[in-house]
Amino acid sequence: MTLDVLAAGILSGGLYALIGLGISLVFGVLGLMNLAHGELVIAGAYLASLLVVDSGWDPLLALPLAMAGVALIAYPLQRYLLTPLLRGDKSAPLVGTFGLSLLAQALFQGVFGTHPKSLPASYADSGISVLGLRIQTIYLIAFALTTVLCAATHLVLTRTRAGSAVRAASADPATAAVLGINVSTVYAMTFAGAAALAAAGGVLTGVAQSFTPTSGLPLLLTGMAVMALAGIGSVGGVLLAGIALGVLQSASVQLFGGGMRDVVVYLAFFLVLAVRPQGLFRKAATG
Amino acid sequence: MNRLDAETTPHAGGGDADVSSPPGAEPRTAASSATLRGTSPGAPLQVRGLAKRFGGVTALDGVDLSVASGEAVAVIGPNGAGKSTLLKLISGVHRPTEGEVWLGKQRLDRMPVHRITRTGVALAHQVPRPFHGLTVRDNVRIGAMAGRPHLHSDGIDEILAQCRLDIKASRPADSLRVLDLKRLEVARALATRPRLLMFDEVAAGLVGRELDEAIDLIRQVHAQGITVLLVEHIERVVRELVDRVLVLNWGRPMAEGAPAEIAANEEVRAVYLGDGDETRTPAARRAATPTASDAAVVLALESVSAGYGDMLALRDFSVRVQAGQIVTVLGANGAGKSTLCATIMGAVEARSGSVHALGQDITGMATHHRARLGIAHCQEGRRIFTGLTVAENLMLGAPLALARDEVRGRMERVHAIFPVLAERADQPAGTMSGGQQQMLAVGRALMADPQVLICDEISLGLAPVAIDALYRALAEINSQGVAIVLVEQNVKRALGIADHAVVLSRGRVSYSGSPEALLSDQALDAAYFGTADAASAAGSSPPPVPSAPHPLSASEGDLS
Ligand SMILES: Nc1ncnc2c1ncn2[C@@H]1O[C@H](COP(=O)(O)OP(=O)(O)OP(=O)(O)O)[C@@H](O)[C@H]1O
Ligand SMILES: [Mg+2]
Numbered sequence: 001m002t003l004d005v006l007a008a009g010i011l012s013g014g015l016y017a018l019i020g021l022g023i024s025l026v027f028g029v030l031g032l033m034n035l036a037h038g039e040l041v042i043a044g045a046y047l048a049s050l051l052v053v054d055s056g057w058d059p060l061l062a063l064p065l066a067m068a069g070v071a072l073i074a075y076p077l078q079r080y081l082l083t084p085l086l087r088g089d090k091s092a093p094l095v096g097t098f099g100l101s102l103l104a105q106a107l108f109q110g111v112f113g114t115h116p117k118s119l120p121a122s123y124a125d126s127g128i129s130v131l132g133l134r135i136q137t138i139y140l141i142a143f144a145l146t147t148v149l150c151a152a153t154h155l156v157l158t159r160t161r162a163g164s165a166v167r168a169a170s171a172d173p174a175t176a177a178v179l180g181i182n183v184s185t186v187y188a189m190t191f192a193g194a195a196a197l198a199a200a201g202g203v204l205t206g207v208a209q210s211f212t213p214t215s216g217l218p219l220l221l222t223g224m225a226v227m228a229l230a231g232i233g234s235v236g237g238v239l240l241a242g243i244a245l246g247v248l249q250s251a252s253v254q255l256f257g258g259g260m261r262d263v264v265v266y267l268a269f270f271l272v273l274a275v276r277p278q279g280l281f282r283k284a285a286t287g
Numbered sequence: 288m289n290r291l292d293a294e295t296t297p298h299a300g301g302g303d304a305d306v307s308s309p310p311g312a313e314p315r316t317a318a319s320s321a322t323l324r325g326t327s328p329g330a331p332l333q334v335r336g337l338a339k340r341f342g343g344v345t346a347l348d349g350v351d352l353s354v355a356s357g358e359a360v361a362v363i364g365p366n367g368a369g370k371s372t373l374l375k376l377i378s379g380v381h382r383p384t385e386g387e388v389w390l391g392k393q394r395l396d397r398m399p400v401h402r403i404t405r406t407g408v409a410l411a412h413q414v415p416r417p418f419h420g421l422t423v424r425d426n427v428r429i430g431a432m433a434g435r436p437h438l439h440s441d442g443i444d445e446i447l448a449q450c451r452l453d454i455k456a457s458r459p460a461d462s463l464r465v466l467d468l469k470r471l472e473v474a475r476a477l478a479t480r481p482r483l484l485m486f487d488e489v490a491a492g493l494v495g496r497e498l499d500e501a502i503d504l505i506r507q508v509h510a511q512g513i514t515v516l517l518v519e520h521i522e523r524v525v526r527e528l529v530d531r532v533l534v535l536n537w538g539r540p541m542a543e544g545a546p547a548e549i550a551a552n553e554e555v556r557a558v559y560l561g562d563g564d565e566t567r568t569p570a571a572r573r574a575a576t577p578t579a580s581d582a583a584v585v586l587a588l589e590s591v592s593a594g595y596g597d598m599l600a601l602r603d604f605s606v607r608v609q610a611g612q613i614v615t616v617l618g619a620n621g622a623g624k625s626t627l628c629a630t631i632m633g634a635v636e637a638r639s640g641s642v643h644a645l646g647q648d649i650t651g652m653a654t655h656h657r658a659r660l661g662i663a664h665c666q667e668g669r670r671i672f673t674g675l676t677v678a679e680n681l682m683l684g685a686p687l688a689l690a691r692d693e694v695r696g697r698m699e700r701v702h703a704i705f706p707v708l709a710e711r712a713d714q715p716a717g718t719m720s721g722g723q724q725q726m727l728a729v730g731r732a733l734m735a736d737p738q739v740l741i742c743d744e745i746s747l748g749l750a751p752v753a754i755d756a757l758y759r760a761l762a763e764i765n766s767q768g769v770a771i772v773l774v775e776q777n778v779k780r781a782l783g784i785a786d787h788a789v790v791l792s793r794g795r796v797s798y799s800g801s802p803e804a805l806l807s808d809q810a811l812d813a814a815y816f817g818t819a820d821a822a823s824a825a826g827s828s829p830p831p832v833p834s835a836p837h838p839l840s841a842s843e844g845d846l847s
Contacts, residue, residue: 162687164683167674168672168675171672171674172670172672175670175672177654178632178655178658178664179658179683179684179731180658180686181655
């Protein structure tokens with residue numbers, strides 16, 4: 001494996017981590033497998049496209065607005081639709097998110113059409129040389145941003161009182177309520193936070209590649225693979241898992257050609273589930 | 288924290304004693320009953336220079352102990368003294384930093400955990416850890432699985448009956464309440480057919496007949512010739528079951544001797560037993576409560592009924608609590624006390640009647656709103672967040688919006704009551720000792736700075752000195768006008784501090800009135816069990832036990 005391949009793998013792994021982080025956060029705190037996560041990612045890309053394609057903004061400027069926009073949509077969805085479902089039947093919330101995913105795809109199609117879109121930027125196709133390695137600029141940016149967002153998420157969860165409220169609500173919602181914590185709000189905030197992370201991933205993806213209303217599914221699967229690798233409950237683990245997946249993928253493309261790219265991802269996913277269901281990077285002590 | 292430990296994947300070994308010999312016989316020395324069965328089921332235990340350090344915390348340091356085959360020995364000491372650590376080192380849950388453990392001729396401290404269990408060592412844990420998702424019966428069956436010879440299904444039934452779990456055998460273990468979880472720990476340990484059986488505070492929280500039953504159970508185990516090592520804060524259990532006591536303090540042995548000697552030891556009194564008698568006398572309660580008007584009523588329940596499924600755990604309950612008043616709610620386990628607390632907090636819905644608090648009708652209010660209104664609830668069974676640190680747990684007790692300075696101030700007040708919570712601020716709460724976790728649960732409730740404080744068995748698992756500190760704190764908080772609803776098994780303590788007492792019996796009020804009138808054993812017994820015929824023996828603090836047709840513990844589920 002050449003260093004080029006390794007570097008490309010690591011950098012694209014950053015994006016995977018960002019997408020996996022949201023899924024893992026929602027699953028870890030709410031116990032909900034959000035099948036509409038891929039659509040939240042794509043929603044971020046489409047929202048940004050309104051500013052970038054139509055008004056000529058730079059995608060990086062549109063990024064915070066896309067994050068806020070998707071979070072604002074996600075909050076009431078969780079608070080008034082998914083949280084009530086969580087109280088009922090176990091499969092109801094899962095089916096609910098699947099329904100949301102289909103609905104979102106239909107909406108994207110109706111509003112934006114089925115033509116592939118992308119977010120034009122000067123750094124979309126440019127490359128730079130670092131230590132003699134050719135690197136696509138957008139992946140470098142994406143990687144840096146992911147690291148920042150992962151670090152921020154980690155700090156919020158472990159260093160703030162709101163963060164410990166989230167962890168408390170995740171560990172024992174009944175006791176959290178006795179302590180005056182509004183668990184429904186915590187859930188909705190967590191979901192909104194995860195949606196914002198997804199949207200950030202969406203904008204970066206949109207710069208790197210083109211997207212269509214149905215691009216969400218492979219992103220969801222990638223995110224799930226990251227979560228399976230990482231295990232629940234560690235932000236650092238998600239970052240490592242994303243990178244591992246990126247390297248694996250870029251190595252397999254190098255070895256077997258582009259057709260095997262996704263096969264390798266899913267194989268890794270199943271292997272990890274079979275061998276280490278608690279995830280590769282999970283500390284034994286957590287939980 | 289679902290690690291698989293020795294006790295949870297046990298392999299039995301040891302003698303062929305029938306674990307479920309009939310009750311009644313109570314020889315103190317096991318020799319007779321053991322030899323009757325041929326081989327000696329027990330095994331001698333030798334502990335030499337045992338030490339354990341967790342990072343910077345020295346939990347145990349230089350402990351020697353030898354227990355003869357078939358002997359029963361108790362280990363006592365303040366919270367965090369290292370008692371549970373000692374038992375866990377023997378059973379292989381933790382590995383010693385220094386020292387050796389021998390069972391008969393076998394050295395345990397280097398054996399893999401499953402082999403230690405197979406050698407015949409079992410531990411009933413202080414903090415129960417059942418297999419989640421399995422029924423009670425399957426939990427016990429796993430204990431019996433590798434027994435040689437296998438404990439057959441009749442044997443399992445007998446153990447279940449012995450531990451009063453027979454009627455709950457097919458329930459999922461997760462649905463059990465604290466008390467039954469402890470019983471399950473004992474049942475699972477018994478099923479491994481041990482030669483050395485260690486009990487870590489299995490009698491905590493028991494009262495009256497239940498306590499007698501627990502003592503009887505341990506006595507039966509001992510009578511079979513099994514070596515017994517016991518950790519317990521309830522003095523009566525120690526006094527009645529063992530001939531020798533080892534006292535630990537800060538991880539080091541402090542005294543060793545007969546129970547009576549230990550009780551008279553000045554040093555032990557100072558660090559462990561305390562001078563609880565003084566605070567325990569009811570006279571200590573000043574008549575501070577103004578016989579106030581209705582305006583001062585901060586909590587009022589009007590004919591409240593509540594339950595689970597088709598069973599009512601609390602029927603037609605009414606009470607009024609004024610600011611600055613302490614109302615104690617007593618009753619056997621399963622009487623409906625915790626249901627009452629949960630109904631006040633909204634965790635259990637009131638089926639009928641109304642709940643008013645602090646000037647509002649809160650009958651249908653969400654739990655977190657009630658908490659924000661100024662009601663704090665220290666729940667039964669601690670319910671601390673084991674994965675969070677001690678400081679994080681405490682901070683969660685205060686409202687999120689509260690300014691940092693105020694949070695810090697409240698924390699300092701809690702630290703003054705329980706200094707260990709300051710020392711261990713950054714330790715994960717789940718690694719604290721049982722008593723330390725209880726202190727944390729109380730401290731977290733106090734962080735809310737409530738106007739109404741609901742305490743559900745908060746002295747459970749605390750050393751006598753720590754209970755002294757806790758009750759002093761309650762009295763002080765109360766003197767500032769906080770109303771307290773005090774659910775207790777420690778009857779004397781509760782009656783000593785309360786203004787008003789209520790006794791529940793199977794969900795109904797069987798007594799409501801002055802605490803003084805309950806101080807006689809007859810009165811208390813009549814209120815607890817609905818009989819007045821038990822004036823006889825057992826003059827100690829828990830009420831004597833009448834022979835009612837049904838054991839209360841097995842009454843209507845485990846809804847204490
Ligand atoms: N895994 C761990 N990590 C750090 N400290 C620990 C760990 N386990 C125990 N300790 C500490 O070791 C000390 C002894 O704990 P232990 O559980 O043996 O106390 P104990 O005598 O059983 O007390 P209690 O009466 O409260 O049950 C305590 O200070 C406890 O906080
Ligand atoms: Mg202990």
